[in-house]
Amino acid sequence: MNLGCLIFYSSNMKCVLCLVALFAFFSNAVIADDTTAKLILIKEVLNDIITEGNDLSVQYSLFNIGDGPATDVELADSDFHESEFELVSGMTSVKWERIGANSNVSHVVVVKPLKASAFNSTSAVVQYVASEGAEPTFGFSDELGELSIISATEYKRLHASHVWEWFLFSVFCIPSLLLPYLLHFTSKSKYNALSAKKKH
């Protein structure tokens, strides 16, 4: 009888343990619904050469690598002051209502540098709500460091094709090169012909 009771109690324990294990598994599943977003902000300059008076394109890419959606996303970049840059297109402060998990968004701002100088680019800031009811989370982009903005004069000197200038220069050289040579050649031809005629 004692043995029977032992067997009964051990099988009951096994059932209880199975029930506890199942409960733990599903409770984890319930906890997994409470997910958080994690945003990565990448800031990059699309231009190879930054020139005064020419458009400068800056791209901001937001990647949500978290499990949940990011809501109330606000991106702000205070690098481009009105005194030094003219805003051509895009906005330096942008809002997205929701960025889903494992998705990304991008935004391009085009500005025009007004001065030729070294420009220190700092990080852009992103604020978002990582999960429902949570406090806003802040994130920062990569720093681009010191960017060199060259003057329009320097850009023309280094990178313009100058085809028209070389063509005009060759035209200006005609009186100095072509005319003297033609005069000499004409005289030479004339006396060579006379000399050949005399020999015959």
Added chain:
Amino acid sequence: MAPKSNFSKEEELLLQDFGRGLSAKSSAIFYFHAFIVSTVPLYLFSNIQQMFICENAILFGIGTIVSMYFISFAYKNNKFELKHKIAQKRGDGVSAEIHAAVADMDGNKKVSKKEKDERILWRKNEVAEAESIQLAVFNTNATFLAILIFLAFLIFKNYAPTPYPFRLQLVQNIILTS
């Protein structure tokens, strides 16, 4: 006191024809061409190197004057060397021209051999003078511009702060020694 050696009229004429001296007309041609070839590269410096003429007026002015002097000096040297070579080559052609001209003249008027030879010599000198001037201008200009463009826009393209005088001086020294 040593007696002065005065050249005869004929000797002076020979010196004038075969010496290094230039006539007023030749000098004017040389300075005109030297001015043109010295100022034409300024267009390249202002439009390609972005050395604006207003900002670099003094530098360009001095460079142009110095360049004109050295280029005309190079013209003179080059012309002297070319004249003798050209005179030798044009001998046959010039004598053919003079003989044809004499033959076209009035048959009664006979021209002596001495006069013919003098005419040939004079004409040969004239033709050699003209051709040597033109060829000297062409050779010197072509050399100057080629070396200037090579140095200014290839070798010393990014030389700062004022590449203009350095390159010009180098080119002029090269031409002068050539």
